[in-house]
Amino acid sequence: MDKVGIGLLGYGTVGSGVGKLLRKNAGDITLATGKQVTLRRVLEKDPGFSRPDLDPALLTTRFEDILEDPAISVVVELIGGTDAALDFQLRALKAGKHVVTANKQLLAQHGAELFDAAEESGVHLRFEASAVGAVPVIKVLRESLVAAEVNTVFGIVNGTTNYMLSAMAETGADYGDVLKEAQRLGYAEADPTEDVGGKDAAAKMAILSSIAFHSRTGLDDVPFEGITKISSTDIAHGARLGLVAKLLGVAKLIDGRMNVRVYPAFLPQAHPLAGVKGAYNAVFLTSDAFDEIMLFGPGAGSIPTASAVIGDIISVVNTVKGSFVRNCLCYKDLPFFPDADMVSRFYLRLRVMDRPGVLARVSALFGEHGVSIRSMVQEGGGDEAELVLLLHPVREAQFFAALQQISALSDVHGEPAVIRVEGEA
Amino acid sequence: MDKVGIGLLGYGTVGSGVGKLLRKNAGDITLATGKQVTLRRVLEKDPGFSRPDLDPALLTTRFEDILEDPAISVVVELIGGTDAALDFQLRALKAGKHVVTANKQLLAQHGAELFDAAEESGVHLRFEASAVGAVPVIKVLRESLVAAEVNTVFGIVNGTTNYMLSAMAETGADYGDVLKEAQRLGYAEADPTEDVGGKDAAAKMAILSSIAFHSRTGLDDVPFEGITKISSTDIAHGARLGLVAKLLGVAKLIDGRMNVRVYPAFLPQAHPLAGVKGAYNAVFLTSDAFDEIMLFGPGAGSIPTASAVIGDIISVVNTVKGSFVRNCLCYKDLPFFPDADMVSRFYLRLRVMDRPGVLARVSALFGEHGVSIRSMVQEGGGDEAELVLLLHPVREAQFFAALQQISALSDVHGEPAVIRVEGEA
Incomplete structure (x- = not known):
């Protein structure tokens, strides 16, 4: 039976979960993939690292022991961060090894570089665990x-x-x-x-x-x-x-x-x-x-996240050499829609002096900017009065222009609390 | 570019949705798979069948036109039923064509036969649309x-x-x-x-x-x-x-x-x-x-179900000849747990005569069978009194044994209403 060696970078919360699931479900994984998938090497930078559930013979402090091992075809990066992780992933991809990772910041900040490297080598870069944990x-x-x-x-x-x-x-x-x-x-x-x-x-x-x-x-x-x-x-x-x-x-x-x-x-x-x-x-x-x-x-946790990593490993293992590989599927280059032009609903809380005319001035400024008020409630009185408003949908630029002028009113104290309202009909 | 021909059996609600999505998203599908996926033939048994959105040249009333077309590698069965559909699927699988279907009754009643045929030919049998529509x-x-x-x-x-x-x-x-x-x-x-x-x-x-x-x-x-x-x-x-x-x-x-x-x-x-x-x-x-x-x-609908069918087509197209194929993954042969031994909570409504002693007799019979009552409410009086009970978790055999004796009481009229209660702590 074909063997697939896994090189695991990092044996922390998620890494130890991956080790555990690989051991525990070896039979199911073989039945699902037709291959024997085993943990071959674990990278930890501390030479004194040890865990009761980990064979010390698998441990190494040198990434090269994983990179140069021809029996390792899948590198699982779980060390996090964007420095060593980037270097390791790029070298693994360029060496023709598939990469599975949970590293969301690395993908969000260096995705282009990583996906290009994967594309060039025709290998998979999988990252289910980087998004919503166990939910695929x-x-x-x-x-x-x-x-x-x-x-x-x-x-x-x-x-x-x-x-x-x-x-x-x-x-x-x-x-x-x-x-x-x-x-x-x-x-x-x-x-x-x-x-x-x-x-x-x-x-x-x-x-x-x-x-x-x-x-x-x-x-x-x-x-x-x-x-x-x-x-x-x-x-x-x-x-x-x-x-x-x-x-x-x-x-x-x-x-x-x-x-x-x-x-x-x-x-x-x-x-x-x-x-x-x-x-x-x-x-x-x-x-x-x-x-x-x-x-x-x-969305997180050792075993749920590890379960997503295992799902990715199985997807990778289930493909054969020469299959079509498309990792990011980013074949479009769409422009972005400006935040200022988005139409949103807002909740707004203002601390105001309870003086005649405050409500009128706030309403007037909103009116001038085309912002329509859905409800307005005043609570308390004197220095501590609070005005809580819900607004109708409005272009954000108009809302923030009005808010700037309202915040500058002498009767409005401190910073206004602004929260968008979503999910309403 | 490689071409993949689709043979579609049935151009009803879901079939026409598949035709529409294949046309509309041809570009996205090519970018995702590296192949050109096109509808090559549509089977409808009525020789007069026509639809404004369907090229009449694609139509045929003979399944053999699909089976014997070497350019068709994926057969999508959407005619439903368990007679012709079974025959068509088996012949397609045996001819080395992948099959995608939404036919839940066929899979649930003839799954073993179909999966064996797929396994033997080393082809895919995919059925996402047979379960929960658009939800994969x-x-x-x-x-x-x-x-x-x-x-x-x-x-x-x-x-x-x-x-x-x-x-x-x-x-x-x-x-x-x-x-x-x-x-x-x-x-x-x-x-x-x-x-x-x-x-x-x-x-x-x-x-x-x-x-x-x-x-x-x-x-x-x-x-x-x-x-x-x-x-x-x-x-x-x-x-x-x-x-x-x-x-x-x-x-x-x-x-x-x-x-x-x-x-x-x-x-x-x-x-x-x-x-x-x-x-x-x-x-x-x-x-x-x-x-x-x-x-x-x-869970249903033309386009949601068609979307699941397209997902399956893409999965099939994305594999290459010689990949490991495991369709059902039914590599275990587990026994069934008897219904009678399941532990459930029950809601029960009885129509009773409002006579002294009825509640006592009902409670006593439940007690004899080890069924513990969580709440009991009597509504109305006279001939129309109703007894609504919620029971604590109980082996179903005990509950139904008690219920049989309770139903036989002369003070209990008509058929009792029994509904399980799930999802409680």
């Missing part, structure tokens, strides 16, 4: 929906922020306290910047947009905003309005142009994404061909 | 979750009944009226037996169970019950108890044995499947590796 969104987009003309990819693609927003909504606790609790429970990292700031979600959306729209989208093409400015006050106001806050990745195709962004948004309580709790992820795909498809599941 | 559950199970050891497949796999149950819950209308309305709107066929009786869902669950558990499951292995006995009375009682009625397909792996069934069940209102409305389908997959994944989308 990339396979579905690449293989099942080729003729479906997907026009929106929209969803919750970061588990840490979803856990935090769920906790804020349930307990009424503020951002800082919830973050501490998430760190204590292992849902947020010691340095949570990439998650809470939206960069993690932005990298995933860049990857999903590239695959869905067949046009290269890099991290630089995805403006992102995280949840650090979301306060328990806004979550409470949202709840009274029947809205739930989520960090959304939104990729839209509008008349042949792409708009890909990450921002916190309010969704109606009845929206299926509003019910996605805790560290789960969910992605909606819409198309004229099938209306909408939703995929839901754990 | 089979691809996800076959290719992404090979090492995930899926242990439950559970969901709403029939759109007609889901539309009807949704309508009954929303309007309070009775089964007969809702069926008439569904037929008028095209959600139910003139002869709705396969849908409302559960046979359509059972065939899909047989296919999903075969793929998920790697062990052949045929229609005969799937006891099914439809929604014909569901009354507006039970739906109303359910609503008061916070429960929503759905027709569920449930495939479970219990200690290496399979139990696959279709039955109407109550779900808590907060359960994600309870929110699946209208003609949508949704499937939950659970596993130790990833907890749960849900896939949701349109």
Whole structure:
């Protein structure tokens, strides 16, 4: 029977999961592929690295031991980061080895280089685990929906922020306290910047947009905003309005142009994404061909992510030498649709002096910019009065122009809270 | 460029959708596969058949024109039924042509024969459109979750009944009226037996169970019950108890044995499947590796189903001659777990005479069979009194033994209404 050797870079959370699933499911994998797939070498830079579940003979600190081993045809990169990982992936691809990775930042920042190298060598570069963990969104987009003309990819693609927003909504606790609790429970990292700031979600959306729209989208093409400015006050106001806050990745195709962004948004309580709790992820795909498809599941975790890596390994192993290989499918070169021209709904909270004429001035400025108010509620009085507005859909440029002038009013204090509203009819 | 000719059997709802998508997305398909995929021949038995969107030169009434055309390498069977379709598929497979089909009854009833023929010729037999329409559950199970050891497949796999149950819950209308309305709107066929009786869902669950558990499951292995006995009375009682009625397909792996069934069940209102409305389908997959994944989308319709067919065509075209082909992956031969030993929760409605001692007798008979009552509500009085019970989880054999004796009581009238309760903690 044909043998396929795996070279694994990194034996951390996901890497050890891959090792475990390869061992445990060796029989099933052989039956599914007709080949014997075994872990042949594991790279860890610390020469003293050891794990009870890992044969020390497999360990190496030299990438060359993997690169130069002719029995290794698939390199699985799970070390993360964008320096050594880029170097290793490029060298593996150029040496004619297939690469499977979970490294979303590397793909979102250096995708062009990597996909070109893979194309040139005629090898596979697979990255299901880089997007939504165990949920095979990339396979579905690449293989099942080729003729479906997907026009929106929209969803919750970061588990840490979803856990935090769920906790804020349930307990009424503020951002800082919830973050501490998430760190204590292992849902947020010691340095949570990439998650809470939206960069993690932005990298995933860049990857999903590239695959869905067949046009290269890099991290630089995805403006992102995280949840650090979301306060328990806004979550409470949202709840009274029947809205739930989520960090959304939104990729839209509008008349042949792409708009890909990450921002916190309010969704109606009845929206299926509003019910996605805790560290789960969910992605909606819409198309004229099938209306909408939703995929839901754990977005992270050792075994779920490892399961996606194994799915990629099996896909690679199941192809034979000489098959047609198309990795990114980025055969279009679509322009981007400017954020300023996107039409959005907004929630806005202003702290105002409760003086006669404030409401009139705010309304007048919105009116001058063609922004129409759907509802306006004033709470409290005196220095602490709050104005909570829901606006009708409006070109974002008009909204932000009005907001700038409103923020400059002497009766308006501090920074206004702005949250988009999505998923309404 | 390599050319791939498609022979299409049947140009009805789905077939014309396939023709449309092949034409409309020819460029995308070529870019994704490196091959030119074209519709070469269409079989329709009526010699006078014509459609404005179909080149009459492609039409034939003779299957041999497709079978003997060396330029046709993929046969797409969309005529349905189990007679001619079986003959055509077998002959195509034996002639070394790949087959793509949406024919769930044929696969569920003659899967063994078909998969053997495909295996022998080393060709693909693909059937994504036979399960959940546009939602690629089979691809996800076959290719992404090979090492995930899926242990439950559970969901709403029939759109007609889901539309009807949704309508009954929303309007309070009775089964007969809702069926008439569904037929008028095209959600139910003139002869709705396969849908409302559960046979359509059972065939899909047989296919999903075969793929998920790697062990052949045929229609005969799937006891099914439809929604014909569901009354507006039970739906109303359910609503008061916070429960929503759905027709569920449930495939479970219990200690290496399979139990696959279709039955109407109550779900808590907060359960994600309870929110699946209208003609949508949704499937939950659970596993130790990833907890749960849900896939949701349109379960039928011309273009959604055609989109799944195109996905299969692309998968087939993307493999090269000599690749490893494993179609069903049914390499295990698992026994079935007896229904009688399954542990379930039940909702039960009895019509009783409101006489002293009735409740005591019912409770006593349940007690004798080890069935524990969670709640019991009596409504009305006299001849029309109704007893609505929710029971704690119980071996089904015990429940049905008790029920038989309870039904035989002289104070109990008519047939009891029995609905399983799923999805509770």
